[in-house]
Amino acid sequence: MNTDDSDGEAPFVWRAAAADSPPVSVRWHSSLDDIPNENPLLLVGHEFLDALPIHQFCRTDKGWRERMVDVREHTAEARRWASPVRSRSDKGHEAAASAAAQAVPIRNLDEDSRVLDFVLAPSPTPASALFAPELPGDAEQAEVCPAARAFTKQAAKRIRQFGGAALLIDYGDDRPPPDTLRGILQHRFVHPLHLPGEVDLSADVDFSALRRVVRQASPELRCPPLSTQRDFLGAMGLEHRVRALLRTCTPPQRQALIEGAMRLVDEAGMGTAYKVFAFSHVSLGPQLPGFLPSSFTEP
Numbered sequence: 001m002n003t004d005d006s007d008g009e010a011p012f013v014w015r016a017a018a019a020d021s022p023p024v025s026v027r028w029h030s031s032l033d034d035i036p037n038e039n040p041l042l043l044v045g046h047e048f049l050d051a052l053p054i055h056q057f058c059r060t061d062k063g064w065r066e067r068m069v070d071v072r073e074h075t076a077e078a079r080r081w082a083s084p085v086r087s088r089s090d091k092g093h094e095a096a097a098s099a100a101a102q103a104v105p106i107r108n109l110d111e112d113s114r115v116l117d118f119v120l121a122p123s124p125t126p127a128s129a130l131f132a133p134e135l136p137g138d139a140e141q142a143e144v145c146p147a148a149r150a151f152t153k154q155a156a157k158r159i160r161q162f163g164g165a166a167l168l169i170d171y172g173d174d175r176p177p178p179d180t181l182r183g184i185l186q187h188r189f190v191h192p193l194h195l196p197g198e199v200d201l202s203a204d205v206d207f208s209a210l211r212r213v214v215r216q217a218s219p220e221l222r223c224p225p226l227s228t229q230r231d232f233l234g235a236m237g238l239e240h241r242v243r244a245l246l247r248t249c250t251p252p253q254r255q256a257l258i259e260g261a262m263r264l265v266d267e268a269g270m271g272t273a274y275k276v277f278a279f280s281h282v283s284l285g286p287q288l289p290g291f292l293p294s295s296f297t298e299p
Helices: 076-082 091-097 126-134 146-162 207-217 229-235 238-246 251-265
Strands: 012-014 024-026 041-046 055-060 063-072 115-120 141-144 164-173 182-185 188-190 200-202 274-281
Touching: 041 146, 055 126, 063 126, 126 141, 146 164, 146 207, 146 274, 164 207, 207 274, 229 238, 229 251, 229 274, 238 251
Parallel strands: 041 164
Antiparallel strands: 012 024, 055 063, 055 141, 063 115, 164 274, 182 188, 182 200
């Protein structure tokens, strides 16, 4: 998104709530390459990285093999795979996915003419050959997201050249994830291959890999240690903000505000399931608000 109103398609006009505030022109871009290079980049992303495509790998007695997708006829086994299931039992993911959940029926598999299923490649693939050396030695399964690395590298290059900062909040941890691919349909967990094209796909983010990308991009970038959403919002003054808002709330608004804030920082849910990843140009100083002071630490 860019607020520049120069040549090109007519911008969307975002009018501020305050009557005396001037309207802001907003332009949509399909990639960072389309945004003019002369300005500092302020990048904010929420649940963006987890939606990027991944490679999945499984350890076998012949080495790492990539998990692929195949087309199968209707069989008892295929029907079991495609029936609605949770791909994870993690309470944090469940809390985020079921926030507005209602009992919505999901179309039966028998209405589909074909079934997709997961299979293992019988031999090494280009991806397994490329990423096998970096996969955890004690893991049975692992996921790699080249698209997230490429996006981070591109953003880091822009910030190194023109200044700015990036803040991204998402599922994940500071280590490679195992099998975390999940499908979400109408606020319910379903098998990732259920109703292709209608199900949202999500996978945990390997923030350790993204932090390495930033480190390798330039010594002019600062990347603080990964933070949980709970710690970040606390450091940014969530409690003080809530207390200020409560002074003007009606009783129903008060209850909703307290419950919403608690849900964001719940240790058994979103407060720890979501992580906060950031990096910035050195010109902004050694410490970013909401994070512990640090330049870069090895993941």
